Amino acid sequence: EVQLVESGGALVQAGRSLRLSCVASGFIFSDYEMNWVRQAPGKGLEWVAYISGSGKTIFYADSLQGRFTISRDNAKNSLYLNINGLTVADTAVYYCTRDVNSQVPMDVWGQGTTVTVSS
């Protein structure tokens, strides 16, 4: 079964850092591009970051101001998102997703991990 399982979400104070993880199973992880997508309470979906299968190509949403770092470890079938200088606006459910290619994006989603930032 193709599956993505996120972890690492927590209640944290503003200004702190957090690392989210996503473990993939049921497919050859290195063959797929991956993304992080988030949804703040009462808000819409927001694309956060993208990484190619090799990890060599990375993109971030322009609004994130350089505080986010996406990475992957293909040997561990794992995707990561480091967030520095957390703000209340980062409070959201964070999902990892798989891209088959540019025409078939985000065909598989994890269940999400919740990040809550307190002031």
Place this chain on the structure above:
Amino acid sequence: SSELTQDPAVSVAVGQTARITCQGESLRNYYAKWFQKRPGQAPVLVIFAKDSRPTGIPDRFSVSMSGDTASLVISGAQAEDEADYYCVSRDTSGNPWVFGGGTKLTVL
């Protein structure tokens, strides 16, 4: 602000046709893909590529395109189609993806 614009809400009677639009300059060059999001659940891809449906998505879901506007069409809407719907496409600034603001579909 999102580069893809969606109406915040659409309502439709059961059995009627719902049309959810997504407008943006990038759609002149890239197809819109569509996701269904129910409360408490992860989003589900319902339309990809030009007009393809993943396995398990009913054929009442289709798309149409005109200029810079893509439409998700639900023919014969069912109660279980009530959800938020999001379009996604390439970002005009060169980033891989940008989501529309989402449309809440109410099935009456």
